[in-house]
Amino acid sequence: MQGQNPSQSSRVDKRPVVSRETVSLAALLQQGRARLASVFPLPEAQAILRRLLSHYWPGWEAIWLATRGAAPFPPEKLSAWQAALHRLAQGEPLAYVLGEVEFGGLSLKVAPGVFIPRPETEEWAFWVARQLTALSPRTVLDVGTGSGALALFLARAFPSARVFAVDKSPLALSIAAQNAERLGLAVQWALRTFGLEPLPADWPTEWDLIVSNPPYIPWTFWDQTEPRVRSYEPPEALFCRDFSLYAKLGAFASSYLSEKGLLVCEIFPPYADEIKNNFERLGFKVHLYCDFQGRARWVVAYRGEFFTFAPASGSSSAR
Numbered sequence: 001m002q003g004q005n006p007s008q009s010s011r012v013d014k015r016p017v018v019s020r021e022t023v024s025l026a027a028l029l030q031q032g033r034a035r036l037a038s039v040f041p042l043p044e045a046q047a048i049l050r051r052l053l054s055h056y057w058p059g060w061e062a063i064w065l066a067t068r069g070a071a072p073f074p075p076e077k078l079s080a081w082q083a084a085l086h087r088l089a090q091g092e093p094l095a096y097v098l099g100e101v102e103f104g105g106l107s108l109k110v111a112p113g114v115f116i117p118r119p120e121t122e123e124w125a126f127w128v129a130r131q132l133t134a135l136s137p138r139t140v141l142d143v144g145t146g147s148g149a150l151a152l153f154l155a156r157a158f159p160s161a162r163v164f165a166v167d168k169s170p171l172a173l174s175i176a177a178q179n180a181e182r183l184g185l186a187v188q189w190a191l192r193t194f195g196l197e198p199l200p201a202d203w204p205t206e207w208d209l210i211v212s213n214p215p216y217i218p219w220t221f222w223d224q225t226e227p228r229v230r231s232y233e234p235p236e237a238l239f240c241r242d243f244s245l246y247a248k249l250g251a252f253a254s255s256y257l258s259e260k261g262l263l264v265c266e267i268f269p270p271y272a273d274e275i276k277n278n279f280e281r282l283g284f285k286v287h288l289y290c291d292f293q294g295r296a297r298w299v300v301a302y303r304g305e306f307f308t309f310a311p312a313s314g315s316s317s318a319r
Contacts, residue, residue, distance in 0.1 A: 021078060025060065026069030028081070029053075035089045039228070048094050055098050056081055091228035104153040108179050114172045115237035117149035120291045121213050121266055124298040125150055127289070128211065128264055129157040135260060137161050137208030143194045143249060144168075144214050146237060148176030148187065154211070155185040164203055166192040169234070195248030206258045212249055213266040215240045246275050250282045253301065263301040272296035 023031075029049055036045040053060045056077050063071045073081065087097045095101040095116045101108050103117040104125050110116055136158050142151040145165035155163040165187055167173050173189050180187050190200050217225065217239050229238070246265065253263040263284070267275050272288050276299055279286045284301035291297035 021075060022072040023078065024070050024072055025053075025064055025067070028073050029069075032085055035085050039089060039091055048088065051094060052081070052084060052088075052098070056084075091231060093228065093232055096232060101147075103147075103149045104156075106149070106152055106156070106179075106183060108147050108149055108152070109175055109182070110147050111171070111175055112232065113234050114169070114175050115146040115234060117147060120293075120297050121149065122153075123291055124264065124266065124289065125153045125211075127298075128154070128209070128262075132158070132209065132262070135208075137261075139204045139207050139258075140164065140209045140211070141207050142166070143210065143212040144237075145176055145189070146172050146213070148179045148189075150211050150213065151176070151187045152179055152183060152185050154209070155180075155187050156183075161208075162204065163187045164190070164199075166190045166194055166199065168193040169236075172237075195245065195252070205256060206261075207253075207256055208258050208261045210249070210253055210257060210261070210263045211265070212245075214245045214249075216243070216266065216268040216271075218242075218268070218271075243271065243275060243278070246278060250279050250284070250301070253284075254282050257303070260304050261302065264298060265301075266298050267296065269295040269297065272299070275299055 029046075032049045032052075033042070033045055036048065039045075040048060057063075057074060084097050088094065093116055095110045096112050099109060099111065101110050101116055104122050108117065138161060140151070140154050140158065140161050140163045142148075142154070142163070142165040145151050145167045146169075148165060151163050151165035154161070163186070165176065166189070167176070168191065170191060173191055176187070177189055180189075188203070190203075192199065215236060215238050219239050219241060222230065222239065225238070246267075249263065249265060253261070257263060263279075265275075267288075276286045276288055279299065279301040282301075284303060287300045288296045289298050289300065
């Protein structure tokens with residue numbers, strides 16, 4: 001080329017190329033809402049975008065207020081933001097995109113193939129912690145622990161308790177153990193199919209608290225379940241052929257629940273009465289509780305006479 005300095009043409013900048021495209025916070029959110037509009041209702045899309053912003057740019061709210069949304073989003077994070085938005089637009093759950101979820105004040109790692117803890121479960125976990133404040137359990141068993149959400153929440157709520165948890169998924173137990181290590185909470189884990197395999201021989205034989213959020217959606221409700229849930233979350237953690245696991249939990253509690261012990265299970269609202277009746281036939285006193293949406297969501301079974309149950313936020317005992 002005429003007029004080109006040879007020394008200049010031989011210089012090659014080998015530094016990685018970083019996008020210098022600038023997008024304001026306001027424009028970023030507007031684009032995000034447009035991308036997610038076909039997948040999520042607007043309020044949910046807005047909540048997801050706020051959570052996504054907090055993940056990639058902690059403290060963005062103060063910057064938003066100071067600049068009225070005119071501040072540019074960090075260019076070096078833009079490609080990661082856009083990749084996350086693409087996954088969300090395909091219907092992938094936010095927890096998998098971020099690799100984490102909040103549960104009861106704990107930040108838990110989650111991954112595809114591991115059930116994502118729900119706010120409904122968080123609600124009754126808080127209820128259990130409040131209910132047993134004066135009767136701190138010595139031993140706690142979580143059946144079907146998944147990411148370890150309930151076991152770890154209860155380990156933190158009752159630091160003097162010995163907490164144990166089982167799951168039939170090696171992946172779930174691996175994630176649960178990682179969560180325990182990261183949070184500095186002590187839980188003993190075991191790979192077991194509850195009701196088919198015995199618990200480890202060195203575990204307690206008397207339990208003050210047994211909790212479970214089992215797979216409880218009948219397969220006949222498959223078509224009524226949200227498509228993005230069916231597409232991404234492990235079906236074995238969501239769906240069941242019948243409610244035999246509740247019978248196994250009841251039979252186990254009949255033999256191993258302590259005198260002042262509680263069995264607390266999450267349930268499928270349309271079958272709340274059936275599950276309640278099954279526990280009553282085993283000789284338990286049973287309360288059903290509603291979640292914040294007014295649906296029967298968890299069942300409490302016990303044998304003693306000394307409980308005065310506190311109301312839940314959704315309602316008092318449903319029946």
